[in-house]
Amino acid sequence: MTDIFPDIPRIYTALAEWLACLVYISILRRKIVGWRLGAFLVGGLVLQSAFLVVTRDLPLPFWIPSMIIAIGMMFLLIYLSCDITITEAGYFTVKAFVAAELVASFQWQVQYYLWYDTNSNLLLEVLLLIIMYGGVFFVIWMLEKRHIPDNGRLNVNKRELRATVVIGVAVFVISNLSFVTSRTPFSGQYAQEILNIRTLVDLGGFAILFAYHIQINEIRIKRELEAVQNILKNQYLQYQQSKESVEIINYKYHDLKNQIIALRAEEDPEKRNAYLTKMEEDIQAFAAQYKTGNKVLDTLLASKNMYCIKNGITLTCVADGTLLNGMDVMDICTIFGNALDNAIEYEKKVEDKEKRLIHVSVFAQKTFFMIRVENYFEGNLELEGDLPLTTKKDKYYHGYGLKSIRYSVQKYDGVAKVDQKNNWFELKILIPMLTQKEK
Structure with missing residues (x-):
């Protein structure tokens, strides 16, 4: 042919x-x-x-x-x-x-x-x-x-x-x-x-x-x-569970404080006094010590901090939570929940417990407010697109936590960016200041 x-x-x-x-x-x-x-x-x-x-x-x-x-x-x-x-x-x-x-x-x-x-x-x-x-x-x-x-x-x-x-x-x-x-x-x-x-x-x-x-x-x-919607829902459910857990712990905390006061009123030998002092220090770790001005953020931080304590991670926070008062509860849960989960997951792998550090900050910057979640980071940050290169075996589901953060941030015309400075991994989120109408 x-x-x-x-x-x-x-x-x-x-x-x-x-x-x-x-x-x-x-x-x-x-x-x-x-x-x-x-x-x-x-x-x-x-x-x-x-x-x-x-x-x-x-x-x-x-x-x-x-x-x-x-x-x-x-x-x-x-x-x-x-x-x-x-x-x-x-x-x-x-x-x-x-x-x-x-x-x-x-x-x-x-x-x-x-x-x-x-x-x-x-x-x-x-x-x-x-x-x-x-x-x-x-x-x-x-x-x-x-x-x-x-x-x-x-x-x-x-x-x-x-x-x-x-x-x-x-x-x-x-x-x-x-x-x-x-x-x-x-x-x-x-x-x-x-x-x-x-x-x-x-x-x-x-x-x-x-x-x-x-x-x-x-x-x-x-x-x-x-996947993103599931992450959003899961973070909100975690917040609801954390809220109930923190409330129960706070009640128990106050009960134990009263018991300690009663015990101190009795005979208090030196050993018993030392034992009670230790109890008081241990209980203090579980108190809802975060007072940022936003109850949702306070609950999330308290819950994540308890998990950090169990894993030898130091979580610190300097945040003006009132800047978040115009945001939807689910968006706050998504942003901070996923950011802290990612940071905690990495810090658990750091061998030196003294270096297991996470810091959260929320502050105003001119007509914007900044959310910054930092954690100690070893090595060099490699990006795949605008996401950190994964080391997980299942690469197909990689990055949905950060994608859900970006999805929530974009609802408020904000931007999210990851970066590395020295030995710190940074997630920086910049959002226009919420107006009274939005609040």
Whole structure:
């Protein structure tokens, strides 16, 4: 069947595959940058072109293996250039391959239509190639860029990769079936038929993959929102439980103080007096000693402080809680609850208990108020996007605590930022001063 009309030049196919990879590399989080990335991409184009040109005259049985190798080269180009997982690299490789097949087929069909009966001019062919490759790949770039997260990570799982591969294989087989045999219901017998089938099948395949990509993205966003909402609810429930616990402890604290007073009124040998003094010191740790001016913050701090005491962590606070009085209770729980939970989780890993330090401050700064949660930090802070790089095994659910903080802060037109200063990790939140109307 390939004798009916000249097939797409292999150099055109190589260029289409390379440009398709370039589209996705440009919108993903990159592992290498600058001139190194440029040199690597140019090297990839040279190798891709050389391989496809050298294998153009291979017999049909070797055609599929050579295409698999070409796809493997696309995979390596994307995977080595971008800071993504192997699963994500496989997913974007399939999308890039189908996009390359579509653009190459579409361009060749237009060229075949324009110059089938006439001698074409090389300059006009190159100009058509530049216009069509540049225009179509730019449209694909615009479409895909809108549906890639800001951090360039889609968190594709293996099930989603398998579905994408099945779609890609089906598209490739059906679009190229006419080149193998015309004795199927899906094959064409004439040049224009074959071109139409290939281009339309590739277009349909790309549309299916694009729709599936949007669905994956929506599912990811839905999962993220559900996770954030669960964190919001859990922090509020923790606050309610902490409030009840603190009230019970305060009642018990006052009861014990009265018992100690009664005991002191009796005979008080030196040993008994020392024992009672120790009791008084121990009980003092569980008193609701935080008086910031905001009852929700007081309760949260008292609850977290009890947990800190159990784990040898020193929690200090200098806060004007009245600045928070215009905020929703759930937002206060989310911001301070998650910030303190993250700090406590890290401090528990610090071997030297003398360095297990957390400090909370809330203060006015011109027309804003600042919330700052600091904890002792060893090592260098590495960021993934605007979130600290996780060391947890389950990276998919990483960062939802900070994302929920940011979500709550944005409701008040505020901003949240993480930073490191010397041996301190800082979460800084800046919110416009709440007006009386808002309060």
